[in-house]
Structure formats: structure tokens, C-alpha cells
Amino acid sequence: MPELPEGEVTRRGGAEAILGLRVAHVTIRNGNLRWPVPEELTQDLPGSVVKTIERRGKFILIGCESLQSRGTLMIHLGMTGTLRVVAPDSEVRPHDHVEFDLGLVVMRFNDPRRVGAILWHDQADGPLAGSRHLAKLGVEPLSEEFACQAGGEVLFRGSRGRTLPIKQLLLAGDIVVGVGNIYASESLFRARISPKTAAGSIGRARYHRLADAIRVTLSAAIDKGGSTLRDFVDSSGAPGYFQQDYFVYDRTGLPCRVCGQPIRTVRQAARSTFYCAQCQAR
DNA sequence: AAACTTACCTGGTGGC
């Protein structure tokens, strides 16, 4: 599933592939994503040049500028979304819902389950950070703000008074962003914290350990994905997902890689959580 | 205010 690392790998691929190019044409084949893809993109975006490619949480932010307009394409991969940059004559695949023709190359948004999103934030409507999709997001886990001791403090302070399980606090994204269902389980395993522990009952020292675990887990995944960057610009390449050697995710019943005890599953807020009862005793 | 529930969407799978 696309979490922060997949978004970051996609951003880097996009930065290499489309930065500085001019949008010639936008095609919306199926605009029925999580929210309707703005129809006016087909009219207003052509002529704009791609100026910046950034990421906030799981949103990929593509800054576009023309003489008439300035704004940001906000692209979310949802659960099954991918962005690929391919040759203009390459075959359109099933679920290629939106296409940005950039002259030399074409960027295609593919999403079988259509829980992803393509939105437009016009600069005239205020700063991007004030967008309703970004305004309530927590701290970037790979930013300076979350580095070293600071990350542990962010988690510790953000969790005071919260009674929900730590797994769900991580997923909520209001304290720290980018940690989805897979990396939440993985990070908690690395930090040796039970996913069921009430967030507010976890002390400072353990949150420092968790912050470290989140950074290590996400960075390792990005490094892995970096080696698949080629896929992003290869028309025959697989989608931009990459395999990880998970410690616990999707390993129910298999032996823990550290202690050998069978990995367990628990349902939390209708999501599967994977953990080792021995290594993550509390 | 915080926490919990529901809805969105399709492809793959397990049970019968």
C-alpha cells in the first residue's frame, strides 16, 4: 500500500521525469476518484509549467505555473494508486484514469480501487498549507522537526491525554504523518511497544525509541524503493510498489524473526495489526 | 474534545 515511502519514491521519480516540462493536454478518462477530478483541469492546466514537486504526508504536490494561473496539483495514491511517466505512444492500461501529456512524456494516474485523489489548489485561494486536506496533518517524520530527540518529544507531547491505542494514534496522522497500516505495525515492533497500549500511558523514553523506529523503518523503505525508481519512467515497468522484508506485517502465525514466537494479529478499528506478543509485551 | 463508525471502491480469495 502506498504510505509515505511510496509517495516519496514517486515524488523523486516525478522530479526527475517531469520537472520543467509544460503541460500540453489533460485527459480525464474516469474522474470518479475519491473526489471528482476537477473538470476545469482540462481547460486551465495546459500551458502551465511544472515548477516544483514536493510531498506532504501522503500527498504528492506538483506546483504548476502559467501566465494566467498558479497552483498545485494534489495527488494522493490512496490504496492502489500509481503515477507513471511513460512514452506518449505507450498503451493505455485498464484503470489509467487521468493523463497529463507533457510533450516528451506522459504522466498517467492509475488506480484500480479509485480511493486515490487528484485535486487542484489555486494559489489565489490562499497558502497551500491551509488546504483542508493538509491543514490538520501532523509533523513530517523525516523532517528536522522530528529528528533525533525532537521526534520523541513530538510523540510524547502529542499523546498526553489520549486514551486510544498507540497503533491508532500513529494511523490518525494528526501527530505524525505518513505512517500507514504496514509501517505502523513495523515501527511498533522495532520499538518493542505493544500496538494495544494506550497512547497516553507511554513514557518519554519509549516514545524516543518509537520515533527512532519510525525514522529507521520509513528510511529503509525509501532506500529500497529508490532502487525501483527506474520503474517510474519505464513504460513496461511494474507499478511503483516494492517489497519489504517485513518483521511482522502479513506474517500471522510465522515465527518472529527475533524470538521465534508466532506473530499474532489483532483487529483495531477494523484494521489488521500484526505484532509479536513476546517482543512487544507492553 | 476525543473516540468511534461508516462509506468509498475493486480485485482476489476462501468457503460451500
Next chain:
DNA sequence: TGCCACCAGGTAAGTT
């Protein structure tokens, strides 16, 4: 073999 129920999960809107 076919049919159906269920699950995968990021997000936000609605409800308690």
C-alpha cells in the same frame, strides 16, 4: 464450477 461474502486500507464526514 460458480457464487457469494469478505477483506485489503487512507481518509473524512457523521455520530456518540
